[in-house]
Amino acid sequence: xxxxxxxxxxxxxxxxxxxxxxxxxxxxxxxxxxxxxxxxxxxxxxxxxxxxxxxxxxxxxxxxxxxxxxxxxxxxxxxxxxxxxxxxxxxxxxxxxxxxxxxxxxxxxxxxxxxxxxxxxxxxxxxxxxxxxxxxxxxxxxxxxxxxxxxxxxxxxxxxxxxxxxxxxxxxxxxxxxxxxxxxxxxxxxxxxxxxxxxxxxxxxxxxxxxxxxxxxxxxxxxxxxxxxxxxxxxxxxxxxxxxxxxxxxxxxxxxxxxxxxxxxxxxxxxxxxxxxxxxxxxxxxxxxxxxxxxxxxxxxxxxxxxxxxxxxxxxxxxxxxxxxxxxxxxxxxxxxxxxxxxxxxxxxxxxxxxxxxxxxxxxxxxxxxxxxxxxxxxxxxxxxxxxxxxxxxxxxxxxxxxxxxxxxxxxxxxxxxxxxxxxxxxxxxxxxxxxxxxxxxxxxxxxxxxxxxxxxxxxxxxxxxxxxxxxxxxxxxxxxxxxxxxxxx
Amino acid sequence: xxxxxxxxxxxxxxxxxxxxxxxxxxxxxxxxxxxxxxxxxxxxxxxxxxxxxxxxxxxxxxxxxxxxxxxxxxxxxxxxxxxxxxxxxxxxxxxxxxxxxxxxxxxxxxxxxxxxxxxxxxxxxxxxxxxxxxxxxxxxxxxxxxxxxxxxxxxxxxxxxxxxxxxxxxxxxxxxxxxxxxxxxxxxxxxxxxxxxxxxxxxxxxxxxxxxxxxxxxxxxxxxxxxxxxxxxxxxxxxxxxxxxxxxxxxxxxxxxxxxxxxxxxx
Numbered sequence: 178x179x180x181x182x183x184x185x186x187x188x189x190x191x192x193x194x195x196x197x198x199x200x201x202x203x204x205x206x207x208x209x210x211x212x213x214x215x216x217x218x219x220x221x222x223x224x225x226x227x228x229x230x231x232x233x234x235x236x237x238x239x240x241x242x243x244x245x246x247x248x249x250x251x252x253x254x255x256x257x258x259x260x261x262x263x264x265x266x267x268x269x270x271x272x273x274x275x276x277x278x279x280x281x282x283x284x285x286x287x288x289x290x291x292x293x294x295x296x297x298x299x300x301x302x303x304x305x306x307x308x309x310x311x312x313x314x315x316x317x318x319x320x321x322x323x324x325x326x327x328x329x330x331x332x333x334x335x336x337x338x339x340x341x342x343x344x345x346x347x348x349x350x351x352x353x354x355x356x357x358x359x360x361x362x363x364x365x366x367x368x369x370x371x372x373x374x375x376x377x378x379x380x381x382x383x384x385x386x387x388x389x390x391x392x393x394x395x396x397x398x399x400x401x402x403x404x405x406x407x408x409x410x411x412x413x414x415x416x417x418x419x420x421x422x423x424x425x426x427x428x429x430x431x432x433x434x435x436x437x438x439x440x441x442x443x444x445x446x447x448x449x450x451x452x453x454x455x456x457x458x459x460x461x462x463x464x465x466x467x468x469x470x471x472x473x474x475x476x477x478x479x480x481x482x483x484x485x486x487x488x489x490x491x492x493x494x495x496x497x498x499x500x501x502x503x504x505x506x507x508x509x510x511x512x513x514x515x516x517x518x519x520x521x522x523x524x525x526x527x528x529x530x531x532x533x534x535x536x537x538x539x540x541x542x543x544x545x546x547x548x549x550x551x552x553x554x555x556x557x558x559x560x561x562x563x564x565x566x567x568x569x570x571x572x573x574x575x576x577x578x579x580x581x582x583x584x585x586x587x588x589x590x591x592x593x594x595x596x597x598x599x600x601x602x603x604x605x606x607x608x609x610x611x612x613x614x615x616x617x618x619x620x621x622x623x624x625x626x627x628x629x630x631x632x633x634x635x636x637x638x639x640x641x642x643x644x645x646x647x648x649x650x651x652x653x654x655x656x657x658x659x660x661x662x663x664x665x666x667x
Numbered sequence: 668x669x670x671x672x673x674x675x676x677x678x679x680x681x682x683x684x685x686x687x688x689x690x691x692x693x694x695x696x697x698x699x700x701x702x703x704x705x706x707x708x709x710x711x712x713x714x715x716x717x718x719x720x721x722x723x724x725x726x727x728x729x730x731x732x733x734x735x736x737x738x739x740x741x742x743x744x745x746x747x748x749x750x751x752x753x754x755x756x757x758x759x760x761x762x763x764x765x766x767x768x769x770x771x772x773x774x775x776x777x778x779x780x781x782x783x784x785x786x787x788x789x790x791x792x793x794x795x796x797x798x799x800x801x802x803x804x805x806x807x808x809x810x811x812x813x814x815x816x817x818x819x820x821x822x823x824x825x826x827x828x829x830x831x832x833x834x835x836x837x838x839x840x841x842x843x844x845x846x847x848x849x850x851x852x853x854x855x856x857x858x859x860x861x862x863x864x865x866x867x868x869x870x871x872x873x874x875x876x877x878x879x880x881x882x883x884x885x886x887x888x889x890x891x892x893x894x895x896x897x898x899x900x901x902x903x904x905x906x907x908x909x910x911x912x913x914x915x916x917x918x919x920x921x922x923x924x925x926x927x928x929x930x931x932x933x934x
Contacts, residue, residue, distance in 0.1 A: 375811025
């Protein structure tokens, strides 16, 4: 465990004061999760005091009566508490939204309790608000929706064009990936991490490997660190290009959609040339890379051509008034809601929250690559798109800088995990902050892996931009968030 | 707005001619499923079997010179077996077009006869006259298969040029294309979609999760492959299968391409 995280054992009664102090001094909560220490349940609240300061794990033993809910102080904790209750069975008292979130609660043993048997479980029922009034209509949408999209279910309460309330039901795709890690060796765990959310496969592998390296106290060689950033930025490029293709589609700009998809395809084909996989997978391992990679001979030329085409494409989009008009003032997310509900990545940066793990808690080679952080205040769909425009342009620069820093050398150092150890790893994925907290057992096998994915945070926020908006804007607003369902559901 | 029209016209066609143009599939560099080469394993070595996260590798007398066989329907192309093999027996390959009509064709078998598969191809060809409308259902994927399915409609693959379309309504679909680990909660919507499709209807399992459960198999919400839930006509493993592999499998279904893998042996 490195100096980048401190463990503070705390008493339950001290939690509200500590949390209030953290928020008053500009810090924030990242996540909460439960694990078992010598068979006894504990809950860890991961606090981020601020840029450059060590993360803090506030660890509390769970008394028999459960824990008080902290969701009224830090609303973003609400979902974590409900998930802990569903998966581990710990009760949170006085929770403002006490319904199950992930799984149906019932007779079965919660799946993350030690010794839970292999019962097949179902998703929590749709928790619908009580909406009363004349002329209110209900629309149930999904889980099977038009086109090729991920499965999720939505309920709209609306009058005419006006949406009064919007309630998504997620976790239909909950695959129990956190439990899937348990009992695996640290090397084998990477393969699972890559398949938690494949459109951020590299970010997941990276955060996971860094957590293991934190627990083992090892450091990958410089060449591996540079490669990790290079691949992570290529992953961001294809994801952001996909985003613009999708956004152009939502605003019925057909040529714009085709061009976005074509540029995304070129990036994926470039990735296949570089690393043997269109979605960068099967590359990382604790300690570095699984094998050395070589840039194709014409890489610089291909990248420059792609960058030129991308810039031209982004300029054309910003010159299109019909596209800009549809984004402006659509789905406004205020800075307060973004902070309270825990928005992350381009979403929070479009609402004026200046945070980026690559700069604030640098990992791999990012200290040397010096990433710039794009920021907007408006909080509407246009601001979310503009943040991604800047990030996309800047990612090309970061790839070029990384290529310049790629020196010959080893790509993997020995990484021997320690028994009974803990590690935390993080990465700024294309969609925002991603955390892996891992606990190893005495045989150095994975005992508990907790994943905080960016889409879990952003799906929590998204409905607040839909309530009291227009049906016409819904598809555009959803596209402007660029959410992944798999990442949220895990 | 007019500049988009001009831009579109000026760009011309970006579409590949594949599969007519044999090498223009756009998958150069992609590492596919591992190959079993001839050779004898080191005494007692089970490294590949232990390294495989989805139990795709086993040993069976006569399956190959070393006895090692791979169930490609379980393979997630993670390449771990290739890395741990001390002998030149398991080798990375560029083979990815692995669509088959019979699940057993993805496994090694001494003698395999599939008259049903041949007959199925002929029936589809007569019924659909080579065009196909697809309804996709994500039944618990990691998003990788969707990423590659969405790519099918980009200008490069341009699925429409082959007369194949994704459709919103199951009422107008000929083929149900299923991805994901078949979570318990998605089984209901999946079955409802299938029942809403007019007959004759066909089912394709895309991605190793839908074929056999994949990396999430054995989870507390997941299944063991689509053929436990409904009859499957074409299986396409891959993690995720790339767009060209998906096109190959779709053409295989409508009888416009031939199967590349037989009895668990890569070409």
